[in-house]
Amino acid sequence: MQRVSPPKTKPNPTNNQVRNLQKRKRILTSSLLTTDPIQKLLRKNQTSNEDLAALSPLAQAAGKHNETNHHRIAFGVTAFPFKDPTPNTTSNLLGIRIEVCTRNGQFTKPYYVLLRNERKRLRVHRHTVPAFISIAKLESAYLPRLAEDAELAKKARRQDLQGFARELRRELVGWHMRVDAVEFLREKLGMEGSVADGSPDRDTGVVSVAAVALETRYVRLEWADGRVGRFKLSNEGIVERAVVIGDQGRDKKTEDAMTGGGGRVETVLDRLRVERVSLSP
Amino acid sequence: MARQKLVRAPTTASLPNNFRIPSSTPSLTKTLSKLSRQALLDLAFFWLDDRNISSFPPYLQQDDIEGRDDETLPYPAAETIEEVRQVYQDLQDRKGGKREVLERILEGDWRNGITLRQLAMADIRYMDDHPASLRWTALELSRIGKQPQSPDWSGSIPRIQAATFVQALQHEISPLVKAHYHLARSTTLPLTFLRIFVVDSPYQLPAQSAEVFADSSRVIYVAFPDSCPFIYTSITTSASKTAPSTSSVATDTRTLQRLVRGAIPKALSRPQARFTLNATSLAAKNLPTLLALRGPGRSTASNGAFSIFADAALEGSPLDPRPSNTVTPEEHIGFDSVKGDSDRESSKRKLAKSVALSPISKKRHMAIQSRFGTGSALAPAPLDRLDIRLLDRPGGDDEDALPAVSLTFSGSNVIGGLRKLAELGVVDPERMPSWMTGEEGVSVATVRDGRRLKKDV
Numbered sequence: 001m002q003r004v005s006p007p008k009t010k011p012n013p014t015n016n017q018v019r020n021l022q023k024r025k026r027i028l029t030s031s032l033l034t035t036d037p038i039q040k041l042l043r044k045n046q047t048s049n050e051d052l053a054a055l056s057p058l059a060q061a062a063g064k065h066n067e068t069n070h071h072r073i074a075f076g077v078t079a080f081p082f083k084d085p086t087p088n089t090t091s092n093l094l095g096i097r098i099e100v101c102t103r104n105g106q107f108t109k110p111y112y113v114l115l116r117n118e119r120k121r122l123r124v125h126r127h128t129v130p131a132f133i134s135i136a137k138l139e140s141a142y143l144p145r146l147a148e149d150a151e152l153a154k155k156a157r158r159q160d161l162q163g164f165a166r167e168l169r170r171e172l173v174g175w176h177m178r179v180d181a182v183e184f185l186r187e188k189l190g191m192e193g194s195v196a197d198g199s200p201d202r203d204t205g206v207v208s209v210a211a212v213a214l215e216t217r218y219v220r221l222e223w224a225d226g227r228v229g230r231f232k233l234s235n236e237g238i239v240e241r242a243v244v245i246g247d248q249g250r251d252k253k254t255e256d257a258m259t260g261g262g263g264r265v266e267t268v269l270d271r272l273r274v275e276r277v278s279l280s281p
Numbered sequence: 282m283a284r285q286k287l288v289r290a291p292t293t294a295s296l297p298n299n300f301r302i303p304s305s306t307p308s309l310t311k312t313l314s315k316l317s318r319q320a321l322l323d324l325a326f327f328w329l330d331d332r333n334i335s336s337f338p339p340y341l342q343q344d345d346i347e348g349r350d351d352e353t354l355p356y357p358a359a360e361t362i363e364e365v366r367q368v369y370q371d372l373q374d375r376k377g378g379k380r381e382v383l384e385r386i387l388e389g390d391w392r393n394g395i396t397l398r399q400l401a402m403a404d405i406r407y408m409d410d411h412p413a414s415l416r417w418t419a420l421e422l423s424r425i426g427k428q429p430q431s432p433d434w435s436g437s438i439p440r441i442q443a444a445t446f447v448q449a450l451q452h453e454i455s456p457l458v459k460a461h462y463h464l465a466r467s468t469t470l471p472l473t474f475l476r477i478f479v480v481d482s483p484y485q486l487p488a489q490s491a492e493v494f495a496d497s498s499r500v501i502y503v504a505f506p507d508s509c510p511f512i513y514t515s516i517t518t519s520a521s522k523t524a525p526s527t528s529s530v531a532t533d534t535r536t537l538q539r540l541v542r543g544a545i546p547k548a549l550s551r552p553q554a555r556f557t558l559n560a561t562s563l564a565a566k567n568l569p570t571l572l573a574l575r576g577p578g579r580s581t582a583s584n585g586a587f588s589i590f591a592d593a594a595l596e597g598s599p600l601d602p603r604p605s606n607t608v609t610p611e612e613h614i615g616f617d618s619v620k621g622d623s624d625r626e627s628s629k630r631k632l633a634k635s636v637a638l639s640p641i642s643k644k645r646h647m648a649i650q651s652r653f654g655t656g657s658a659l660a661p662a663p664l665d666r667l668d669i670r671l672l673d674r675p676g677g678d679d680e681d682a683l684p685a686v687s688l689t690f691s692g693s694n695v696i697g698g699l700r701k702l703a704e705l706g707v708v709d710p711e712r713m714p715s716w717m718t719g720e721e722g723v724s725v726a727t728v729r730d731g732r733r734l735k736k737d738v
Contacts, residue, residue: 026603026607027601027602030602030603030604030607031602034602061606061607062602062604064604065602065603065604065605066602068599069599069600069601069602072599073599073600084586085586085648085651085652086586086652086714086715086720087712087713087714087731088730088731088732099599106598106600107598107599107600109579109593110593110596111579112583112590114583114587114590126582126583126587126590127582127583128579128580128582128583128590128591128593129579129582130508130509130577130578130579131508131509131510131511131576131577131578131581132438132509132577133434134434134510135582137434138434167434168434171434213507213508214471214507214577215438215508
């Protein structure tokens with residue numbers, strides 16, 4: 001019986017090349033248009049913005065986009081308006097955009113919080129913050145609601161949107177830094193990616209380092225001699241607490257080595273190495 | 282040798298892992314035959330692994346103390362473990378049905394019985410292979426009482442140490458029922474399964490008929506997704522709603538399920554930190570759907586129109602010099618993608634396709650895009666059922682005329698279907714209420730004036 005193979009939808013290599021070149025061209029065009037000399041030149045020759053728009057919408061869009069990007073990079077938290085497409089809602093939403101830059105120099109997808117106006121008070125409408133950061137807790141602390149009772153409502157605390165954004169960003173950055181720190185430790189031990197070959201690190205005897213959950217608040221360590229350990233990582237990158245258990249119970253020396261010396265997570269392996277050297281005769 | 286008389290006394294221990302169900306039990310055969318050939322082989326290899334062999338010893342010649350005649354049996358007992366392994370290796374290497382593997386397991390190497398743990402492993406394996414085999418309900422864990430004011434904004438999830446939790450749960454339910462617990466990490470999804478099998482007996486070795494032990498209605502699954510204050514259970518919510526009838530005193534499976542559901546939040550609580558489980562109006566057959574709508578990721582609190590934010594389809598990295606409106610949403614979604622290339626390709630194609638076929642007017646197309654968003658291209662969440670109760674009065678403010686209108690949509694992807702209807706022009710995308718776009722992320726809702734009421738009326 002002859003088997004009819006389905007038509008393959010493999011992308012044509014030439015097509016791909018063309019697409020890549022087009023993309024590159026667009027990046028270069030935009031980059032050129034946003035460079036300072038060109039933007040200055042355009043502004044010098046044209047007195048008003050309308051004229052500039054008439055001259056080249058592309059140039060103006062590039063300039064505007066450039067400005068937004070500068071704000072996003074420099075401040076980390078930016079606001080933008082958003083119109084809720086749901087019918088019968090007149091409320092325009094206030095969007096907050098939070099940028100986090102990771103260790104490899106790239107920005108993660110922005111985190112968004114959309115706030116709605118409810119009786120002159122801001123309330124969180126939708127957000128894209130991971131669930132382990134409690135938006136509800138932050139909201140009740142920084143964006144308190146108006147009480148139903150008029151008497152109590154007078155005494156209600158003021159809403160602090162800046163504090164809300166500041167704390168939320170701190171928490172998000174802290175999370176990404178913890179993830180980066182664990183990734184850094186794994187790289188140092190030669191355990192890049194998810195596959196570890198299981199061979200122990202020569203200097204420290206560590207077989208594996210991995211975050212306990214997505215949150216990366218706790219990190220689990222395993223040694224070649226069967227000891228297992230766990231340490232708690234603070235937002236500031238400090239090893240706050242550590243527990244190491246071996247066949248003979250708690251290994252206090254290793255625990256102290258992990259939390260001691262300032263407790264920086266980046267140097268935790270160095271401290272373990274020193275501790276191991278001092279133990280072996 | 283006189284046979285030792287079995288002494289049975291009520292205990293508070295759980296059912297032992299090595300409790301054996303006779304291999305000839307029909308319901309056991311039925312449960313195991315749901316698995317694929319490869320799954321059965323994988324399980325056998327796992328049981329025969331050096332690290333596990335002591336927990337799941339196969340039947341060997343040395344076990345044959347009664348001196349039965351091997352010739353009459355279809356599978357003569359092997360002499361060594363190595364021999365048994367070789368048998369399954371041979372089965373692995375050649376093609377065939379699953380029947381021969383199943384028979385080999387039940388009538389050959391584990392003819393003395395399948396332990397509760399083995400059965401639990403088989404069930405978990407089946408669930409990993411078929412993530413839509415059960416209906417799951419998402420519940421939210423929330424703290425009772427005043428929360429301590431701490432600067433730690435991410436400390437709202439009880440940290441679950443699996444073994445401690447099972448111990449606490451055991452402590453809660455053991456006076457009422459006997460249970461067998463099995464914890465397993467899903468191989469495909471970021472969650473941990475707890476399989477609880479309950480029997481209404483105070484004895485550690487219950488005398489129920491063997492049929493009971495492979496009865497799937499006595500099994501309760503609880504899934505703990507990583508890093509989020511939700512848990513999923515296979516217990517239907519209707520079980521908790523129905524009032525306990527006097528005739529069934531802790532014997533029917535629903536009562537047992539209710540007991541377990543009540544024990545879960547208690548087992549998660551610690552002194553000074555008590556938790557309770559709240560309904561979240563979401564039940565679906567697909568575990569990935571629950572993870573997308575009640576999980577740790579970005580899409581938990583932004584769906585429907587707001588999925589553009591979850592997918593970050595609006596704008597790219599602030600280092601991208603191209604103005605955002607000149608870049609396609611697909612390209613924005615693709616950037617910094619954690620998913621595999623094939624997934625991205627397929628979602629890209631899906632998006633591209635919807636753009637390519639545009640006999641509908643551009644205006645409607647734009648409206649659909651703005652109402653449904655990207656439809657969570659990265660984490661698609663198909664709902665298999667959507668129950669809506671409408672509380673709108675048909676003719677103005679007539680208090681007396683309040684008809685009870687309930688709508689039930691069911692299918693493989695309800696929200697996707699509504700989107701199709703909008704594309705075909707059956708539904709007006711600009712005027713449709715937000716529960717039709719999946720924005721609320723619920724499967725049950727009470728609606729008034731097009732808006733979902735937070736509390737059921």
